Amino acid sequence: MCTNIVYEWLKALQIPQYAESFVDNGYDDLEVCKQIGDPDLDAIGVRAPAHRRRVLEAVRRLREQDAAAAGLYFTLEPQPAPADAGPAGRRGPPGGGAPRGEPVSYPKLKLKIMIRDKLARDGVHLSQPPYSRKVPMAGILEYLMNWPKSSQSR
Numbered sequence: 743m744c745t746n747i748v749y750e751w752l753k754a755l756q757i758p759q760y761a762e763s764f765v766d767n768g769y770d771d772l773e774v775c776k777q778i779g780d781p782d783l784d785a786i787g788v789r790a791p792a793h794r795r796r797v798l799e800a801v802r803r804l805r806e807q808d809a810a811a812a813g814l815y816f817t818l819e820p821q822p823a824p825a826d827a828g829p830a831g832r833r834g835p836p837g838g839g840a841p842r843g844e845p846v847s848y849p850k851l852k853l854k855i856m857i858r859d860k861l862a863r864d865g866v867h868l869s870q871p872p873y874s875r876k877v878p879m880a881g882i883l884e885y886l887m888n889w890p891k892s893s894q895s896r
Contacts, residue, residue: 747772755796763787776804 748770749761763786769775778786778801783794848856861868 746770748775751775751800755800757788757793757796760786760788760793772804776801776808 746765748764749758751772752758752761752764764770764775767782767786769778769782769786778797780794780798783797788794788797
C-alpha cells in the first residue's frame with residue numbers, strides 16, 4: 743500500500759486498516775471522501791460502529807472546511823473588467839477589497855509569492871514527505887520490485 747493522503751487521513755483517525763479498501767473503492771482523494779455516507783461505509787467494509795462514527799465525523803469536518811473556503815479560488819488569467827465596473831474600470835466597493843463571492847485577480851508573480859508564503863506559514867514543504875517521495879532514478883526498478891517491503895519499512 744503506497745502512502746497517500748487518504749492513508750494519512752485514516753492514520754490520523756487511528757483506523758489505517760481501511761486504507762486499502764478506501765482506495766479499492768475509489769476513495770483515493772479527500773475530495774472524493776467528502777461524499778462518503780453510510781452506504782459507502784458498507785461498501786468499503788467499515789462495520790464497527792465506533793469506526794463509522796469516526797469516519798462520518800471526519801467527513802463532516804472536511805465538508806465544513808470546504809464550506810469555510812467556498813468561493814476561494816485562484817486564477818492566472820486576466821479577468822475582463824465588468825460592464826458595471828464604474829470609473830476607470832475599478833472593481834469592488836469604494837473602500838477597496840472585493841465583496842464576498844466576487845472573483846479577485848492577482849498577477850502571476852504575486853499569486854506565486856502568496857501561495858509560497860501561505861505554504862511556509864502552514865509548515866507545508868512540498869519537497870518532503872508526505873507530499874513527495876524521492877526515489878533515485880537509478881534504483882527505481884529495484885524499488886518497484888521490492889515495493890511492498892520498502893513501504894513497510896517507513
